[in-house]
Amino acid sequence: MRLSKLFTKTLREAPKDEITANAQLLAKGGFVFKVMSGVYAFLPLGLRVLNKIRNIIREEMDALGGQEILMPSLHPAEYWKATGGWDNIDVLFKIKSRTEKDYALGQSHEEIVTPIVKEMVKSYKDLPLAIYQVNWKFRDELRPKSGILRGREFEMKDMYSFHESQEDFENFYEKVKKAYINAYKKLGLVAKVAEASGGNFSEKISYEFMVLTDAGEDDILYCSACDFCVNLNIAKQKENDVCPRCGKVKLEKGKASEVGNVFDLGKKYPKDFDFQYAAQDGGKEYPVMGCYGWGTTRTMGVVVEKFHDEKGIVWPDIIAPFQVHLIHLGDSKEVKKAAEDLYKELQKNKIEVLFDDREDKGAGEKFIDADLIGIPLRAVVSEKTVKEKKIEIKKRNEEKIKLVDKKELLKILC
Numbered sequence: 505m506r507l508s509k510l511f512t513k514t515l516r517e518a519p520k521d522e523i524t525a526n527a528q529l530l531a532k533g534g535f536v537f538k539v540m541s542g543v544y545a546f547l548p549l550g551l552r553v554l555n556k557i558r559n560i561i562r563e564e565m566d567a568l569g570g571q572e573i574l575m576p577s578l579h580p581a582e583y584w585k586a587t588g589g590w591d592n593i594d595v596l597f598k599i600k601s602r603t604e605k606d607y608a609l610g611q612s613h614e615e616i617v618t619p620i621v622k623e624m625v626k627s628y629k630d631l632p633l634a635i636y637q638v639n640w641k642f643r644d645e646l647r648p649k650s651g652i653l654r655g656r657e658f659e660m661k662d663m664y665s666f667h668e669s670q671e672d673f674e675n676f677y678e679k680v681k682k683a684y685i686n687a688y689k690k691l692g693l694v695a696k697v698a699e700a701s702g703g704n705f706s707e708k709i710s711y712e713f714m715v716l717t718d719a720g721e722d723d724i725l726y727c728s729a730c731d732f733c734v735n736l737n738i739a740k741q742k743e744n745d746v747c748p749r750c751g752k753v754k755l756e757k758g759k760a761s762e763v764g765n766v767f768d769l770g771k772k773y774p775k776d777f778d779f780q781y782a783a784q785d786g787g788k789e790y791p792v793m794g795c796y797g798w799g800t801t802r803t804m805g806v807v808v809e810k811f812h813d814e815k816g817i818v819w820p821d822i823i824a825p826f827q828v829h830l831i832h833l834g835d836s837k838e839v840k841k842a843a844e845d846l847y848k849e850l851q852k853n854k855i856e857v858l859f860d861d862r863e864d865k866g867a868g869e870k871f872i873d874a875d876l877i878g879i880p881l882r883a884v885v886s887e888k889t890v891k892e893k894k895i896e897i898k899k900r901n902e903e904k905i906k907l908v909d910k911k912e913l914l915k916i917l918c
């Protein structure tokens with residue numbers, strides 16, 4: 505993609521009303537546009553990052569046997585009344601039609617997925633089943649804040665599983681927890697698994713995936729020697745208690761952002777929708793249900809919180825909007841041609857390249873934008889490099905500048 509054609513512009517100043525790094529840098533870099541408090545548009549650069557996050561999660565869910573679907577956001581009120589959510593979930597957006605009918609905007613999708621699965625699953629032979637989607641959620645959050653960490657419209661990957669027995673559910677639950685940890689690791693994040701209470705309507709234990717960051721809203725207690733972690737809200741322990749799991753060190757307190765969670769829903773939703781299947785013993789049974797949420801847009805914000813410096817974002821390779829930020833400096837025809845040729849060659853080799861071909865910007869501005877946008881590798885073509893038949897490269901997270909030839913550059917990027 506050519507920067508000269510990119511319709512978004514970088515900002516030199518962060519919007520005054522944004523405090524957190526993710527809100528400031530994503531706006532400055534032209535990744536997102538704030539439409540109103542808690543509601544953001546994802547612009548070309550931001551959408552590229554979000555798509556990569558979505559796809560990493562999809563790979564993990566597919567590997568678990570999850571089948572992807574897409575459910576609507578506009579829901580009939582009756583489904584929410586059937587589960588009690590209509591009156592009990594304070595963040596539920598309710599809409600009245602001109603026909604006087606009531607609707608809800610999806611704040612989660614148990615109310616939709618359960619009736620769908622009920623129509624399809626008739627026998628134990630159809631179980632277990634895991635269905636997921638990557639879709640927008642709407643919540644009437646009182647204090648949308650911290651950029652895309654807490655939106656009123658945000659995106660989530662939500663998976664729902666249905667099982668014949670609690671045991672089968674527990675096995676799957678463990679697999680999903682492992683897949684989550686694995687996927688966070690791919691994104692460069694260390695997620696601690698915190699035990700928490702079960703959320704809406706549930707007495708059961710759930711697990712929250714917490715990433716330490718001061719921009720987060722949760723307080724956790726964690727052990728630096730083992731994987732013990734609890735949400736401070738429910739914790740039996742307090743700061744400086746000896747870790748109840750390993751006994752080696754004292755528990756530390758930290759601010760964290762919940763990037764995902766998994767719930768044991770038991771039989772609540774199948775019971776609400778009278779969803780029974782023909783069991784192996786000839787009787788009728790309600791399936792055991794689990795749900796597995798992952799905030800995709802929040803994850804993008806947390807990545808920015810973790811990976812940035814005073815100049816801008818430092819994207820991990822795997823979700824960077826492009827692999828290389830190619831910059832052309834100077835007016836001579838020879839340099840322009842060398843940069844154009846390199847751009848084409850990189851594209852031919854399927855390398856994702858953002859090409860700063862702007863003619864009205866000098867080196868200073870181009871470098872500032874490259875640091876702000878945060879693509880892992882910067883490649884410069886200038887009078888000097890052309891003379892030496894080289895390209896000047898610099899990693900976003902290093903100071904060292906290196907001259908390489910085209911072959912070496914392709915080797916680094918392929």
Ligand code: ATP
Nearest residue numbers: 645653654655658660762763764765797798799802
């Ligand atoms: P929180 O405690 O942060 O409000 P939650 O317990 O309401 O989260 P779920 O309803 O289970 O979370 O949603 C699953 C995931 O969706 C969360 O782990 C989080 O990553 C993300 N998420 C929840 N609410 C928001 C929001 N308002 N904005 C952005 N992401 C969110």
Ligand code: MG
Nearest residue numbers: 595643645654
């Ligand atoms: Mg919430």
